[in-house]
Amino acid sequence: MKINxxxxxxxxxxxxxxxxxxxxxxxxxxxxHLPEGFEEKMSYGMIGYVVPHERYPAGYxxxxxxPLPFINIAAQKNFIALYHMGxxxxxDLMHWFTTAYPLHCKTRLDMGKSCIxxxxxxxxxxxxxxxxxxxxxxxxxxxxxxSRLK
Numbered sequence: 849m850k851i852n853x854x855x856x857x858x859x860x861x862x863x864x865x866x867x868x869x870x871x872x873x874x875x876x877x878x879x880x881h882l883p884e885g886f887e888e889k890m891s892y893g894m895i896g897y898v899v900p901h902e903r904y905p906a907g908y909x910x911x912x913x914x915p916l917p918f919i920n921i922a923a924q925k926n927f928i929a930l931y932h933m934g935x936x937x938x939x940d941l942m943h944w945f946t947t948a949y950p951l952h953c954k955t956r957l958d959m960g961k962s963c964i965x966x967x968x969x970x971x972x973x974x975x976x977x978x979x980x981x982x983x984x985x986x987x988x989x990x991x992x993x994x995s996r997l998k
Contacts, residue, residue, distance in 0.1 A: 850893070851863070851893065851923065852893070853890060854890060855890065856875060856888060856890070856895045859890070859894075859895055860872055860875070863923050866969070867923055867928065867969060870928065870969040870970065870972055871921070871923060871928060871969075873972070873974060874921055874928065874930070874972060874974065874977065875895060875921060877974045877977050877978045877981070878897060878919065878921065878977070878978075878981050880978060881977075881978040881979070881981040881982040882897055882981055882982075883981075883982060883984070883985040883986060884985070884986065885899060885903055885985060885986025885987065886898065886899060886918060886919075886986050887899075887900045887915070889915070891914070891915075891917055891920055892917075892920060893922075894920040894921060894922035894931075895920065895921050895922070896917055896918075896919070896920045897917075897918050897919040897920070898914075898915035898916055898917050898918060899915055899916040899918060899986050899989060899990060900915050901915055903986060903990075904916050904986075904990050909997060916989070916990065916993060917933060918932075918933055918934065918984075918986075918989055919931065919932050919933070919934075919981065924965075926967060927958075927965040927966055927967045927969075928965075928966045928969055928972065929963050929964065929965055929966070930963070930964045930966070930977065931962050931963050931964075932962055932964065932980065933962055933989075933993075934983070934984040934989060934992070935962055935964075935980075936961045936962035937992050937993070937996055938984075938992060941980075941983060941984070944983075945976075945980055946959075948976055948979070949973065949976065951976075952973035952975060952976040953971060953973040953976070954971065955967075955968055955971050
């Protein structure tokens, strides 16, 4: 599902009506739990949560003109996706999340390396996502990111 948008609000307004409310709730959950130092902006055609250049001037090593990505949310053809780079980078965080998931959600965890797929949009575990988002601060993420570059 390709959406061309210049803002999170514009992105959400282009979603099918039945996806707008759960997607907005996911966005709000992230905003409510996002540690200081991250910023919401459009990133890679999705809504992204990044470490801005003001805080991390080096930017993303693949393209230093881009801020350091951390979380993205997107509406894909058959699911809503949450991409969380911290899960990909930190085995302890991955273990915590995969252990906690069944306690918050009846559906089976559908996950790639950093992508969590929610096919049943009315069963997104918002409380768990809020906890996940709050677990890694911007400085922690920068340190983790830099340690893996070397």
